[in-house]
Amino acid sequence: MKLTRKRGQTAKLRSAAFRRIRADHQTELAGDYVELIADLIDERGEARGTDVAMRLGVANATVVKTLKRLQDAGLVTQEPYRAIFLTGDGWKLAEDGRRKHKIVEGFLLALGVAAATARIDSEGIEHHVSEETLRAMARFLARNGG
Amino acid sequence: MKLTRKRGQTAKLRSAAFRRIRADHQTELAGDYVELIADLIDERGEARGTDVAMRLGVANATVVKTLKRLQDAGLVTQEPYRAIFLTGDGWKLAEDGRRKHKIVEGFLLALGVAAATARIDSEGIEHHVSEETLRAMARFLARNGG
DNA sequence: GGCAAAGTTTAGCATTGGCTAAACTATATG
DNA sequence: CATATAGTTTAGCCAATGCTAAACTTTGCC
Numbered sequence: 001m002k003l004t005r006k007r008g009q010t011a012k013l014r015s016a017a018f019r020r021i022r023a024d025h026q027t028e029l030a031g032d033y034v035e036l037i038a039d040l041i042d043e044r045g046e047a048r049g050t051d052v053a054m055r056l057g058v059a060n061a062t063v064v065k066t067l068k069r070l071q072d073a074g075l076v077t078q079e080p081y082r083a084i085f086l087t088g089d090g091w092k093l094a095e096d097g098r099r100k101h102k103i104v105e106g107f108l109l110a111l112g113v114a115a116a117t118a119r120i121d122s123e124g125i126e127h128h129v130s131e132e133t134l135r136a137m138a139r140f141l142a143r144n145g146g
Numbered sequence: 147m148k149l150t151r152k153r154g155q156t157a158k159l160r161s162a163a164f165r166r167i168r169a170d171h172q173t174e175l176a177g178d179y180v181e182l183i184a185d186l187i188d189e190r191g192e193a194r195g196t197d198v199a200m201r202l203g204v205a206n207a208t209v210v211k212t213l214k215r216l217q218d219a220g221l222v223t224q225e226p227y228r229a230i231f232l233t234g235d236g237w238k239l240a241e242d243g244r245r246k247h248k249i250v251e252g253f254l255l256a257l258g259v260a261a262a263t264a265r266i267d268s269e270g271i272e273h274h275v276s277e278e279t280l281r282a283m284a285r286f287l288a289r290n291g292g
Numbered sequence: 293g294g295c296a297a298a299g300t301t302t303a304g305c306a307t308t309g310g311c312t313a314a315a316c317t318a319t320a321t322g
Numbered sequence: 323c324a325t326a327t328a329g330t331t332t333a334g335c336c337a338a339t340g341c342t343a344a345a346c347t348t349t350g351c352c
Contacts, residue, residue: 081329
């Protein structure tokens with residue numbers, strides 16, 4: 001070979017980031033669903049498939065299919081034609097998502113980002129921030145009025 | 147119906163965020179690929195499939211398949227068994243990714259996040275920040291030494 | 293020049309997450 | 323209490339992204 005010298009070390013280091021992104025994406029959808037379901041339960045007493053579909057902007061059938069996976073994963077329970085409930089694990093995941101969401105959104109607002117943008121961006125960012133970064137954001141928030 | 151009153155408005159507003167996240171995910175992979183290919187070309191003069199696979203932490207075959215899509219999308223060019231090149235659009239996308247990456251990573255460092263964490267988190271965050279948030283980060287960076 | 297090793301591609305499979313259209317159930321109300 | 327409508331599920335499709343194993347090129351080197 002000609003050009004292939006001394007890789008591997010940096011490669012392995014960098015690939016860690018991408019591996020985590022792929023892992024994050026897998027839990028991201030589940031997180032969005034349970035957080036949304038938790039919100040619906042709190043807001044209106046129950047979560048129905050149609051509401052979830054509407055808020056996520058996907059088709060009903062997609063929600064049904066995804067809920068099946070979430071049920072297999074032990075995050076929600078549901079009987080045919082009835083409302084959706086969260087399991088203990090489901091609530092835990094939802095609460096964690098809300099916690100992160102609140103920090104990130106509040107942080108963006110404190111940074112001077114407009115409310116609408118903060119809401120949209122925080123939704124995307126929340127699943128990719130480590131606890132360390134969250135702590136840094138919370139620290140900033142504490143100092144700069146949150 | 148019993149419980150279904152006054153939704154739709156909030157629903158549509160919220161779904162916008164999720165729609166954007168899904169759209170972001172579609173371009174995210176392409177962005178990661180071209181950014182990585184650009185880095186490899188700059189670092190070592192050429193980008194080979196194996197290097198891309200190694201740094202992304204995926205199998206070789208996955209890279210081949212993805213590159214085919216990127217080629218269809220007009221971002222890269224490649225002949226069988228040869229190195230990978232970026233098209234004009236490919237370079238543009240890569241440069242844009244680098245620009246965002248630099249701002250986000252620098253910002254996290256300025257926030258007080260450790261270097262290793264900043265590197266990993268910025269990789270995940272860079273595809274989900276709007277231009278407005280980037281400007282806010284750049285502003286912060288300008289004031290707090292970057 | 294030919295061979296072994298490194299690199300690359302092909303083939304074939306699985307899962308996720310999206311869709312539409314059609315079938316089915318629950319329920320509000322006339 | 324029958325039925326129309328709203329809500330839900332099923333069936334069947336597609337594209338993207340991952341994998342392994344096997345086949346095929348390239349190339350460094352003897």
